[in-house]
Amino acid sequence: MNDRKFSRDENRTQNFISRRDFLKLAAITAGLIASGCKPAWLEQTKTAVPAPSMNTKYVVALAQAESYGRKVVKQKVQALVEEAGGLAGVCNPGDKAALKVNLTGGLNFNPSKGFSATESYVTHPEIVRALGELLIDAGVKELYIVEALYDQGSVISWGYEQMAKELGASIIDLNTPSPYKDFVNVPVGPDWFIYETFLLNPILQDVDVFISIAKMKCHYNCGITLAMKNLVGLVPVSKYRLSDDHWWRSALHGLENETKTRLPRVILDLNRVRPIDFALIDGIMTAEGGESPRGSFHPVQPGVLAAGSNAVAVDAVVTAVMGFDPLAIPPTPPFLRADNYLSLASELGMGTNHLEAIQVVGASMEEVETSFNPALEM
16 A cells, blocks of 8 residues: 655544534444444555456556656656557547646645645646657647636646647637637537536537546545546536636536535536546646645645546546545545446446456556545535
């Protein structure tokens, strides 16, 4: 098990659990123990992962990486992509590719003391650079870095503008229809949950390849925010809020009593309106306890990267690497306040969150596991 943490205090969990959440967790735990079941998230040792069967369909690659040094990251990402099956089945020469990054909150948050935003809660540009170079080497003709930006200053401050210039990539703000005249209304397809269609920047339809490059984090509402949850940033904020004074996509969450069931299903609708062709998770440096610097958020250094062509399987493996059960039934951590969207995705046939059906290659899960604290405060 990987215990490489920043300033880890063995008692700090009790310091930031709210009284409401502490009582809720205590009640859940007491009930499970009384019934003879010890919650998996209380176990100090890792539950053994069954060996993949000969009929394994999904492959997820893991790699260890100690820093964001350009040479190290390029080497690790290249090895990771090759272990995951390479780019031959992802892109073709002449393709246009979009890389969806996670630039949560823009410059609205102050990073934890001693850490930058890219080291703790947004996708690091060196990860994007490395994969972008590999795509160009594979023959991709046009490269776009896409995100619904909270502000333009973040792409400069966080090194994205310079990185994109050196890659020859274009940064597209999905909050606007630019460089097109207007948004397009794209259908989710049969059996949609919450949204039958989404308004999207047309670039998301025009590209041949769509890749999610997410940060490895917890989330207050959804439990985890990885490759699939990263797609919440596809839709323009102005079109998906319940009130004009909301800076977040409050309509996707719905009213407070709706979020538990609504938001996980919105995530699935988004993943069907623009399916992910390849997923890459940045977990070299990140944070536990939340997605941005507030509440129970705390920087950690797992030193891990993950990748694969099926986003459900990638997110499931990374959830396990974070010390959680990807099959967890709410309100078991990390899914304390919402339905487990990995299980919902698996039921829809979008992939699997059953570890025994996933072949993990590269580094072993035992080598890279770092037990995360779930998001207990917002």
